[in-house]
Structures are given as C-alpha cells and as structure tokens.
Amino acid sequence: AAAAQGQADSPELRKAIRDDMINLEVMAQEAVKAGLDKNADVVQQVELAKQSVLVGAFVQDYAKNHPISEDQLKQEYDKLKAKLGNKEYNTRHILVETEAEAKDIIAQLGKKAKFEKLAAKSKDTGSAAQGGSLGWAVPGNFVPEFANALLNLKKGEYTKVPVQSQFGWHVIKLDDTRELKVPPFEEVKAQLQQRLQQQSIKKAIDELRAKAKIE
Template sequence: MRKLLTLSLLAATLAAPAFSAQGIQVNGTLVPQARVDAFVKQMTAQGQPDSPELRNAARDRVVMTELLRQEAVKKGLDKSPEYKSELENVQSALLANLYVRDYMKSHPISEAELKAEYEQMKSQMHQKTYHARHILVKTEAEARAVIDQLKKGKKFEDLARARSLDTGSKDNGGDLGFVDPAQLVPEFANVMTKLAKGQITQTPVKSQFGWHVIQLVDSKDADFPPFDQVKAQLEQQVQGKRFDAFLNQLKTQAKVQ
C-alpha cells in the first residue's frame, strides 16, 4: 500500500507543471512568468484584489492555455488559413493599441490645458440651481382651475398630491428639489428661472408632458467640484479630444480605395 501511494505521488509530481521564478515548464516548454503577471494585472484592473488565490488561478489559466496551444500545434492548426487570418487581426489590433498608449505617453497634458478645460466646463454650467414644485395636468383648463384654487388659498402641496400626473413628485407635494435648468425641458426651465422666490405661475406652462403650474421655492449658486477633484477626469477628456483630432487628421491624409 505504501509503495502504491509513493508511486502515485511520484506520478502526480511528474505530471504537474514545474514552477520557477523564470516561468512555468509545461511538457518541457517554458511559459514566461510575465504571462502570469499580465493576467493578474488584467484581473486587478477589473477590480479583483491581488491575492494568492488570484495568482493560483492565473497560473492555472496560463497552464491550460499552453496545454491547448500544444494540442493545436500537434493537430497542425497553426498552419491553417483561419489561424493566419486571425493572427493578422490580433497583431493589427495589438499594434494599434500599443500606438495609442505610446501617443498618450508622448503627448502629456499640461496643467494649463487642464485648467482651461475646467474653466470651459464651469462656463457651460448654469450659475444657479433652482428648487421648484410643480403640478402637471392634461389640459390647459385643468391647469387654470388649479391656479384659481391656489389664489383662493389652497396649499400647493395638497393640490399636487391630489391632482398632479407626475408620479415622481406628486407624493412629495410636487417637490422637484434643487435642479439644474439644463436637466429640464426648455419650456419649463425658461419660466421657472424668471420666477421670484415663492412665486407661482399665473398662466399654465405647456410642455411635451402636458400643462404645468410651477412654484419657485428657492434658488442658490450652483456647486461646482474643485479642480483637484475632477483633474483625472479632465485629463482623460482632453486626451480623448486630442487623439480624436489626430485620428481625423490621419483619415484626411490617408488614401483609402
């Protein structure tokens, strides 16, 4: 029994791939450790934590891929037209991706460019946000009836809960909270931004959704994140614009028939 167990362990040892600092020996073929490291890097980039379990899984994946590659070579698939065609596609995509990375590295974005992009973003954002309520109904006549009831002392919140068709705000008395006018349909935003604090529209406002009665509760200066908080996002944005311009230049100069 002991002899059989020893032979089994020996056979398992001989069959298992050998691991070293240089890589993994699989049936006498050395698979570089860099291939395992690349798989680990890919997984950690997708959010998986680096761990012994992940590295073991990476080694298993690399070993299995190498075993399948060896079987494919034995069958002559590396000489097939399909392999050669797919290999050309992979090589083209790889070289293109390497060029993109090299372009980004050799064309760094300056601090001045990032700050200019930041100021442009700020200028495009509304300087104020508005806290509004509204009551949405189907017809102009219904909206005028709501306005009449408000003039007689009915509470805006109560009428919104009873009559508004906007299911997202009616239970809150028509309250939309603080909103950027750019997030609203223009007909609504144009009227809302002209109201004084506490004022209610005296004529119904028509939009694609129906007829609105609007109350401006309050307004305040818009919050804009500090430069350092959005710097990384700005860098990607500026790099993207610059590379798009470069691609367009390549297209216009290329001879494609």
C-alpha cells in the same frame, strides 16, 4: 497582470499563473479534439470575443493617439460653470396634459389650495408622490421653457401662466434658492477628461459607421 491588479509578485503567484495557463491550454486542446471549435454557437462566441478584444484595442489606441489637451479640459470646465451658474433652485411642479387643466390648478392656488396636494394630479408620477418636489437643481438641468419661467420666480412664488414644454403643461413653484459652489477644476478634471474622451471616441465611431459598408 496579477501584479497590476495589486497582487505582490512572488514565486507562488508565478506558479499559480503558470498552472492556470496550462489548465486553459489543456482544456482548449480537448475542446478542439471534441470538435467543439466547429460548433456554430462556439464559433459565434469566439468571433464575438475576438471582436471585443479588437474593440478594446481600438479604443485604447485611439485614446492614446488623440489625447485630450489641457485647453480642451479648461474650455469644458468653463462651459460646465456657465451651465451651472451660481445658484441652485429648490423647485416643485405640476405637469398636466392641457392648458385648461393647468389654468384650473393656478385658479385653485389663487384660492389658497395647497400646491403639494394639487401635485397629486401631476403626470410626473415621480414628483407627484413628493408634493411635486424636484429637489435642488440648476436651471440648466431643465428644458429651456421650464428654466426661463423658473428664473423669473421669487422665493415662494408660482407661475401665474401655464408653461408649455415638450412634456405638457407645467405649473412651477420656487420654494428656495441657495448659493452653488462649483467644484474646483482639479477636482473634476478626471471626470471631464473621461467625458471628452468618450465623446471623441463616439464621434470617431460615427464617422466610421458613415463610411463603412456592412452587409
């Protein structure tokens, strides 16, 4: 195990590992003699530790027996490219509670009010402090209503009609666009594999939960 962690195998290392194992065994025996293995809290912790080991073994075994294929990885990569598109958008928005508030902001913008200043009223406090800036992002990162409105804007424009989403009413401004270069497949392959493996394990767990009877 130590060698697997990058430590060179040696007689000294083997002795240190053996000493550690002996120490653990001696202390465990003393704990049993003291009756600590019957302590309710200890019993619970031992059971949780056992479950944790079993869960780790299950995940490793499932991943081994349900490998992610190259085709699956390429399909996921194609979906990622489609979602990202070929452009990034530098966007601002002001989020308010009502359509009337959004219309009032649009009216003020029409009278040459500064978007950044009006953004101080935004419900989105994180971007409000940055003049409404959401930074560079792809439309796929936003809810559909927001993304669709954004795609219809030209550089420097803002929405002349309030945009409603699940979060409230938005006034959106497009500051700039730039070309997006999607990383090559080989560069993101490991991340895609990890993501798909996690999704596969989650699906398996959901199916097990649906069938399980836990009292």
